[in-house]
Amino acid sequence: MDTTTSTEAGTLLRAQNMSTWKSKLRHCLKRNVLLIAIITSVVLGVILGMFTRRLKPSPHTVSLISVPGDLLMRMFKLLLLPLVSSSMVTGVANLNKSRGKLGIMTLAYYLCTSVIATVLGIVLAITVRPGEVTKTDPLSDRVHDMPLPVTTDAILDLLRNIFPENIMQAAFQHSKTTFTKYMTEPVNTNGTTLTKHSSTKYGGYIWQKSVNYQDGMNVTGILLFFAVFGVMLNKLGESGRAMVDFFHVLNEITMNMTKLVMWYSPIGIPFIIMTKIIEVPDLETSAQQLAMYMVTGLLGLAIHSLIVLPTIYFTLTRQNPFRVSLGMVESLLTGLGTSSSAAALPLTIRCCEEKLKFSKPICRFVLPIGATINMDGLAIIQALTPIFLAQMNQRMLTFADLVAISLSATLASIGAAGVPGTGFITMLLVVAAVGLPVEDAYIVLAVDWFMMRMVTMVNVYNDSLAAGILTKYFTPPSNSEEISN
Template sequence: DTRYRSPAPQRRLCPLLLRFVRGNLLVLLTVSGVLVGVGLGMAVRPLGLSKAHMSYFAFPGELLLRMLKMIILPLVVCSLVSGAASLDTRSLGKLGGIAVGYFLVTTLIASGIGVTLAFIIRPGEGRVSSDKEPADSFLDLARNLFPSNLVAAAFRSVPVGSEIESMNILGLVLFAMVFGVALKKLGPEGEELIRFFNAFNEATMVLVSWIMWYIPVGVMFLVSSKIVEMEGVVLLVTSLGKYIFASILGHVIHGGIVLPLIYFGFTRKNPFSFLSGLITPLTTAFATCSSSATLPSMIKCVEENNGVDKHISRFILPIGATVNMDGAAIFQCIAAVFIAQLNNYELNGGQIFTILVTATASSVGAAGIPAGGIITIAIILEAIGLPTHDLSLMLAVDWIVDRTTTVVNVEGDALGAPERAESEEPLSEVKVEAVANAREMEETSPLVTHHTESQEGAPEAVESVL
């Protein structure tokens, strides 16, 4: 009997292992690329490559950075226009307004925690002095918010403490959000253009998912070339270790202290009892690095384990999965300050404010996929006029930081959907303009739900994507 039973565990183990490899293939390939890049860089370093040979050696990595920069403009404009135009503010009601306000405020707090920790821990060390007055920096910030030429804003900004020409992200963000609200106000006349931006955003997300599969190759050459050209490799490794420590510490502070205190302040209930019912989705978030993949189990656990009304959970959680990226805001702000310090670049008050606003605004419609935050870091660097070539360092360790990032993102969504008091009125129907893309369901962020009529005539919620 035993000889017939013994192969059974092996037969069960193989499909599980295969499923794990398929589900985490991109992460495994990225980690492999980092390890191979480190070995390749250490092997090539003694050869003393010339400047021309170094440019050839780093070329595959340069292509990755160019792809990431290429996608910034359509990603920012289309996602923010779609996000601003998708919600019907008249039907959101009081609960929707409070939810969106909670998400934006907590993300802004997270950005502040990230910037503060980066200046305290100083993972990138040194800086240089700047002779630009703070008043001039804030005036430049205001000028960037209202660009005189939108076409020129796609490749030029008013220098905020810098002479480097770069994309005016701040101006494009403000215009895209206001333009999306204006399209929604037009009613039927603006629907065609809203659908255009929705489709454009979906196509952009497909491009992002394709670029992600090139990351293992690109990061291998980026890491190896960085090791070859760096004089102090030990100093670089130490700086990256401090960056990882600062990011994880920020996630612990925000997820373990700030969010529970906010929950307790509004509900007067134990936040950790609430979170104890969410072990499964939080574990899923840590394993998959995807807030989108966690959404179904999060809704189920919030309703069954914590008693949250389904009208609230199925309204709040999908919105939070799109507009609430507390964990991402923390590591993105730390990364921006880290890169500035690494390049001996002093950030003035206007640039720090730009980092906070850009990190918060970029979370609206951000892709809930592994390594999706790297593109947002590129957006922040463009906004403050910093070079993007050091993104290779972020890519090399993103697979570590991204896990705690996703956990904090998901925790913030869940704590925004507390149990409804019995005296509250049921949530009214919320109409949303959203275009579904079933083929790329895993690569995009869920926005909210739209309603269709079931056979009995009752509204039935159907998951949609931005």
């Protein structure tokens, strides 16, 4: 009798365990259905692209295949301006409680680490050169069919774009120094010959230098305008609350539209990958370039999270930074699974308060701000991507281009919201900042789903380090009133 009862109890326990396991599996699949769909779409796009490439389709067929992918890219570009403007303004304007030393140190820390991350991404891109897996045609040996703008011209172009004449025009045009070819010395409309300062001889022709507007968003001007706009709105306090609410609602609407686009992405991504595989002249080289892009990006994230940030934390606190990473395992895994700093925020707060014993008021103040404006990992990838694309297209970037990338990547990472899907959209802004066609960025969509999860882990880790550093230097208020965002 006892044996029968024990057997029945064991069977019942196994059934309960099996039911619990199935329930957890269903919950996991439901929570990660978009991730699974994107991974599946990437694999499907590679398989179909390889198969279709062997069939050698006509250009007309290729253009039809590219339509769903083109629609996805159009959706991404459509959301660029409203997403970045609303995120930038709300991210800065909502810091109305950040006055004082705590707020200044919080913002200073996040800004400094973002700048370091951007510089790291640029240095790695220039050093590793992931877009040049073959060394047969180095950029330095290329022969140009026209004179290139000198460093002074590039810097002046950057300054003109930082201060655009018209903010509406900046949404679709930017200033650039260009050259026009003449067979003989050009003349002005009044009949006088142009001075030597505005024309030059090159390749047997005379080239007239001028500053013109070209198609393409003026990214640096727009980002700086809305950053300053947010700061001024912050200073207005309650009198500017209506405008803050407007941008907050705009941000929420844009975020919901972004989520809709992300649900369409598993449909568009296979066609983007198929089109790229069909059109690329050397598939093996392109695959090697994309692999090197991933390796370089992961190397940058590893250096930043394992060397740079721990060094800063140890220098400022004289405490073991890896103790923080052990206490943040649950939050880091959540960020890995969701690709969202905002989704991991509740767990980040709980891990910092309960496991790491950081100051509760400081955690409640610092961590929500970090989930909004601290995107160090994204800054690395955003700095790497345009240089990678320029190397693929054998385009030489000037020093001013690198400055534009630094500025745009830093501001775009601050303005990027901590939700899935926004990282690639803001990446397009940085690509456009140096005049590269944003359509070229679709090649990184094949690995974007993976890279953004690594990025989120770096962002969450840096948030926790910031809470630890500020806990070291600030004493919570005596009345224990929690500071909230």
